[in-house]
Amino acid sequence: METLNFRFEQGRRRLKAAPELVGVVSSGNLEVLIENVDLKGACAIEIKTAARGFGAIWEAVVGDFQQRWQLADARISINDMGATPAVVSLRLDQAVEAMVEEGA
Amino acid sequence: MSASYLEATARERILALLDAGSFNELLPPAQRVVSPHLGQLDAPVSFDDGVTIGEGLLGGRPVMAAAQEGGFMGGAVGEVHGAKLVGLIKRAIRKQVAGVVLLLETGGVRLHEANAGLIAVSEVMRAVLEARAAGIPVIVLVGGANGCFGGMGIVARCANTVIMSEEGRLAMSGPEVIETANGVEEFDSRDRALVWRTTGGKHRYLIGDCQQLVGDDTEAFRQAAMDALTALAQSGAPELTLAALESEQEMLRRRIATFGHAEDPMDIWAELGVERPETVPMLEAAAFTAMAQGLRIPFKA
Secondary structure (H helix, E strand, C coil), X not given: CEEEEEEECCCCECECCCCEEEECCCCCCEEEEEEECCCCCCEEEEEEECCCCCHHHHHHHHHHHHHHXXXXXXXXXXXXXXXXXXXXXXXXXXXXXCCECCCC | CCCCCCCCCHHHHHHXXXXXXXXXXXXXXXXXXXXXXXXXXXXXXXXXXXXEEEEEXXXXXXXXXXXXXXXXXHHCECHHHHXXXXXXXXXXXXXXXXXXXXEEXXXXXXXXXXXXXXXXXXXXXXXXXXXXXXXXXXXXXXXXXXXXXXXXXXXXXXXXXXXXXCCCEECCCCHHHHHHHHCCCCCCCCCHHHHHHHHEHHHHHHCCCCCEEECCCHHHHHHHHHHHHHHHHHHCCCCCCHHHHHHHHHHHHHHHHHHCCCCCHHHHHHHHCCCCHHHHHHCCHHHHHHHHCCCCCCCCC
16 A cells, blocks of 8 residues: 655645545555645645556656645645546545535 | 446445435544555545445334445555444444344455454454344345455355346356366456356346346345345344254255356356256346246245
């Protein structure tokens, strides 16, 4: 297993209070837990992945993700079993879509 | 709108089962109660340890419900996973709810967790029997791709009611286990039609291991579970007595004596009086149930 942490400061978009979980920890898939936590406006992402050595790709995928959504006070926790970057992006978007407040 | 039960995740199934908006999850993923063993083995964990549990309403009646996620380690029962099921069932007894609904999809014990997993499954079994002794009916639903096997197969048959789809499977040892232990001549685990004929919902329905067969549809499962709960509420959940267990034992003894020689489940269906056993796998749930009327071995709770 490998643990990766990313943090993006000064997001704008707020999340609703209740956390959401999307996806399943199965082969080629992942689960994404997304929570509204006071992080002084930041979005913090922790990834635990079964596939070692893909840090640069994760960095690119979550960087694109935060560029799209600009999340503030968002804690995202991922358990991954070797999902491809496309699946990761899909799940991250799915998690946020379940969490963004109306009109945000 | 109809939706496949087979394709749904555990979380989607439990939400579709219960009355809209009534589900309140216990030990939700955000609490991060994960397996203490998998981390030591450097294996991925899941925030709910592969089972979603909680309370809600089914047709207006308060129930406790759990859904195993077949995608995570085949739905296998680890220490935390098992403890969540046991805690839920004990809570059902304490709160005197109308019933417990278990959406099982599992290969049985999570072997990574060794004795802790084995103990967990036996504790689930004991909890189901405690619920029944307390008059709380237990309803099991089986319709996931991984079926319901191992110790959890036994748990299913400890319940008052088992509801399955044709796609659902219920047995003790899985096909690969039987082939490995007894050889491919005994059971070819790669012959999918044979595997489903032997362990699938229709066979279980015909030989009295399941009470109701439904189509692969979340709404059909919900309706069947509601009907079962209503029936059990009206009749009162039957107590497990020594006489009832002895009669079940006698049914099993007769079953093995009558059908023990059969080479294929189709032989059994023919002996039960099914006119064209080869057509059974092609029948829709309603047509199949109508055909089986009066032929099948009755399910006894």
